[in-house]
Amino acid sequence: MPRSGYYADDEMIPLSGIQHFMFCERQWALIHLECQWQENFLTAEGALLHERVDDPSVRKSGPFGIVTLRGLRVASRRLGLFGVADAVELHPVATGKRSVAELVASREFTIMPVEYKRGHRKISDCDRYQVVAQAMALEEMYGAEISRAAVFYWEERKREYVEVDAELRDRVTDVSRRMHEAYRSGRTPAAKRTGSCRACSMEDMCMPGRIKADVTDYLKTLFDEEIA
Numbered sequence: 519m520p521r522s523g524y525y526a527d528d529e530m531i532p533l534s535g536i537q538h539f540m541f542c543e544r545q546w547a548l549i550h551l552e553c554q555w556q557e558n559f560l561t562a563e564g565a566l567l568h569e570r571v572d573d574p575s576v577r578k579s580g581p582f583g584i585v586t587l588r589g590l591r592v593a594s595r596r597l598g599l600f601g602v603a604d605a606v607e608l609h610p611v612a613t614g615k616r617s618v619a620e621l622v623a624s625r626e627f628t629i630m631p632v633e634y635k636r637g638h639r640k641i642s643d644c645d646r647y648q649v650v651a652q653a654m655a656l657e658e659m660y661g662a663e664i665s666r667a668a669v670f671y672w673e674e675r676k677r678e679y680v681e682v683d684a685e686l687r688d689r690v691t692d693v694s695r696r697m698h699e700a701y702r703s704g705r706t707p708a709a710k711r712t713g714s715c716r717a718c719s720m721e722d723m724c725m726p727g728r729i730k731a732d733v734t735d736y737l738k739t740l741f742d743e744e745i746a
Contacts, residue, residue, distance in 0.1 A: 525598030531701055533592070533601030533651050536690075539697050540644040545720050546697070547706040554723055583610040586632075594655035597694040603652045605632040629656055631667045638673045643686075644676075645669045647693055650686045 520529070538546040548554045585608040593600040608627045625680065631652040635645055646669065653664040667680045680686070715721050 519530065520598075520621055521567060522600060522650060524595040525698075529698070530593065530600045531598060531697060533594075533597075533599040533648065533655070536599075536648045537644045539648065539693060539695045539700075540642060542712075542714060542718065543700065544709060544724060545709045545718060547700065548720055548724060550701065551704060551706055554720070584608065585610075585627075588660055592631075592652055592655040592659065594651070594658050596658060597651060598690065598698055599651055599655065599694055601652070601655075603631045604634045604658070606630070607632060628666075629653075629660070629662050629664050631664070631668045632677070633667075634672065635669060636670050636672045639669075639678055643689070646680045647690050649680055650682050651690050651694070654687060654690060667702065716723055 520526070535550050537545055537551055587606045587608070588604070590603045590606045591600070592603050607630045609630060611626045611628065631649055633645060633649040633652065639645075649667040649669055653667045656662060657664050664682055667682055668677045669680065670677045709724055715724075718724070
């Protein structure tokens with residue numbers, strides 16, 4: 519965390535990296551430090567699904583006067599993160615039909631970010647951390663208090679509601695700090711094969727079964743293969 523408590527413009531990093539970082543710090547480094555990316559069926563399908571919900575021109579009014587904003591840009595100077603919230607719901611405190619402008623101007627609503635994921639609920643908290651980070655950014659931007667967020671899973675066609683409590687806030691802050699430390703180091707962690715590698719779109723690029731922690735060992739292995 520910077521001494522001032524806030525990150526500068528050139529220190530901001532993508533909020534979406536939380537999921538990559540928690541899944542695999544090496545995957546995060548390949549994407550966010552080395553600017554590498556490789557699609558597979560799952561990531562391509564996820565990108566297509568997000569196109570349906572990330573259109574910032576869409577302003578949808580639903581039942582009970584709930585207004586949904588799509589593709590809203592968010593940023594937190596305290597966390598040093600920026601990104602795009604798939605959807606942000608405005609839940610009116612008072613009843614009655616009002617326009618989006620009137621609702622926002624009145625400030626008589628609660629805010630709930632909703633993140634969309636193509637698959638199903640995970641054992642890890644990576645999706646929860648991502649949407650809580652969005653909630654924290656929205657609080658900072660609008661001076662609001664957000665107590666609840668949600669993750670919608672396309673495969674299940676269900677929402678998982680997340681309580682934005684002190685414990686999750688602390689964990690998100692810690693993950694953000696670790697991401698910034700990794701970003702400043704500029705180092706990509708050595709490859710280590712785990713059970714998650716087969717589900718990773720970066721597996722071929724990462725080559726976890728071949729790359730060694732020592733670059734010399736890797737080059738020696740590479741040359742030996744070419745000679746053979």
